[in-house]
Amino acid sequence: MGGTESISPWWSATRHADVxxxxxxxxxxxxxxxxxxxxxGFAEVETGILQVSPxxxxxxxxxxxxxxxxxxxxxxxxxxxxPEFACKKLLAAGEAKIFEFARVFRDRxxxxxxxxxxxxxxxxxxxxxxxxxxxDSVVIIARAAQATGIGRxxxxxxxxxPFAEPELLTVAAAFERFAGIDLLATIDAGEGDRAxxxxxxxxxxxxxxxxxxxxxxxxxxxxxxxPNLGQGRLTVLFEYPAPEAALARAKPSDxxxxxxFEVYACxxxxxxGFGELTxxxxxxxxxxxAMDEKQRRYGERYPLDEDFLDAVAKMPEASGVALGxxxxxxxxxxxxxxxxxxxxxxxGEA
Numbered sequence: 361m362g363g364t365e366s367i368s369p370w371w372s373a374t375r376h377a378d379v380x381x382x383x384x385x386x387x388x389x390x391x392x393x394x395x396x397x398x399x400x401g402f403a404e405v406e407t408g409i410l411q412v413s414p415x416x417x418x419x420x421x422x423x424x425x426x427x428x429x430x431x432x433x434x435x436x437x438x439x440x441x442x443p444e445f446a447c448k449k450l451l452a453a454g455e456a457k458i459f460e461f462a463r464v465f466r467d468r469x470x471x472x473x474x475x476x477x478x479x480x481x482x483x484x485x486x487x488x489x490x491x492x493x494x495x496d497s498v499v500i501i502a503r504a505a506q507a508t509g510i511g512r513x514x515x516x517x518x519x520x521x522p523f524a525e526p527e528l529l530t531v532a533a534a535f536e537r538f539a540g541i542d543l544l545a546t547i548d549a550g551e552g553d554r555a556x557x558x559x560x561x562x563x564x565x566x567x568x569x570x571x572x573x574x575x576x577x578x579x580x581x582x583x584x585x586x587p588n589l590g591q592g593r594l595t596v597l598f599e600y601p602a603p604e605a606a607l608a609r610a611k612p613s614d615x616x617x618x619x620x621f622e623v624y625a626c627x628x629x630x631x632x633g634f635g636e637l638t639x640x641x642x643x644x645x646x647x648x649x650a651m652d653e654k655q656r657r658y659g660e661r662y663p664l665d666e667d668f669l670d671a672v673a674k675m676p677e678a679s680g681v682a683l684g685x686x687x688x689x690x691x692x693x694x695x696x697x698x699x700x701x702x703x704x705x706x707x708g709e710a
Contacts, residue, residue, distance in 0.1 A: 370705045382701045385508045385693035389685075390461070392507035393481070393500055402457040402483060407446035409463060413665040414438035415445070416647040417606065418574075418654045421467035422662070423476075438662065439465035442682060443482050444607065445668040448636070451486055451678050452671035459483035461685065472697045473628065473687060476706055481688075484680035490608075490619045490635035493679040494596060497623050497631045498526050500683065501594065504692040513691040515626035522625065522692075524593035531585075531600050532617070539564050539584040543601060546573070547616045550602040572653070574603055590624035597622045607643065608634035619679075630688055633681035640673035 368375045397404065414422030422438045429435065440446075443462040450458055464480045481500075485492055505513070505522040513520045535543040541564070546556040552573030561567065565579040589595040598621035602610060605618035619635030637643050644664065651661040689701040699705040 379700050382693050382695045383703060386689045386701050388507040389504045389689050389692055392503050396503050397459050402459045405450060405458045405460050407443045407460060409440055410437040411440045413662050415441040416650050416662055418650045423465055423467050441466055442480060445665055447482060447484055448675055449668065449671040451484055452675040456486040475698055479685040481683040481685040482680065484678055486676045486678045488679050490633060490679040493633050493681045494621055497633060497681055498594060501688060504688050508692045510692055510694060513625050515628055515691060518591055518626040520590045520625040521593050526594035526596050528596050531597055534585045534597060538588050539580050544616050547601055550615055552603040587627050590626050595624045597624060607637050609637045625691055628687055631681050631683040636678045636680055638672060638675055638677060640669045643672050644669055
């Protein structure tokens with residue numbers, strides 16, 4: 361199926377017949393991955409979709425609603441952008457190895473690789489390094505390919521062997537290789553030097569006066585780094601710069617970078633993993649900084665989940681991964697767009 365196929369509704373017999381092989385592949389991949397987690401002794405969990413806070417990242421947007429209590433009181437709730445907060449509360453409560461096929465929601469997102477409602481596969485290991493979940497990610501991607509019988513992934517003219525030894529590449533090395541930028545030279549005491557990165561990237565990307573260090577970083581990553589990742593084999597891009605740590609802890613031996621990684625195939629980001637931050641004060645600081653920037657850019661901010669911050673202080677050392685399940689299925693069955701591998705695409709769209 362190409363990009364100009366019939367606009368028949370998703371429930372039509374014609375559309376369903378066209379995508380049915382992809383949906384069968386989705387079921388096969390789901391079974392294979394559930395079996396792998398069972399073999400590894402993980403517990404499958406099912407956490408709540410409505411949350412006090414959907415997450416506190418600058419550029420993630422969540423639908424919201426209001427709940428009415430028995431006494432008539434009203435409370436704002438958000439559809440989660442990730443099950444991460446709830447899963448980490450379970451780690452704090454004593455769970456050691458958990459996974460979830462979670463329905464998550466992202467407003468302002470739609471495209472060949474994005475849906476406003478999709479499935480996120482998340483899993484966590486207590487008392488495990490992020491090397492362990494990095495290895496999990498590679499195995500799970502290979503299991504998906506085994507389940508469909510595909511020999512290689514292919515997307516937009518790029519190919520990747522899901523069974524080959526993955527390429528391991530630090531973010532700093534990727535910026536040097538593909539953009540000629542010394543990224544770590546623009547980081548000091550965990551903060552980005554905006555002027556320094558602007559000078560280094562000025563001939564590579566268009567920079568506006570409003571761009572922050574993170575904006576410039578993202579432009580270089582998207583335009584010059586990501587298209588070169590996952591070529592021929594998977595790429596594990598790791599040691600993200602400290603300003604992009606999100607919910608990851610700093611690397612003990614080099615505070616300029618964080619224990620964060622992403623996995624790519626055919627230029628497509630599949631997974632985002634962390635050595636999890638367990639410093640609640642630092643997590644609060646990051647969230648407040650992100651919400652201040654969200655307020656400046658979009659005129660809105662999300663509340664902090666105080667129960668989550670309390671759990672961060674109590675959870676054990678842990679590592680976790682969020683993997684875009686629909687994207688993985690898309691590559692594992694040879695589909696061209698993400699909406700071809702979901703049973704019911706967004707309302708009003710084919």
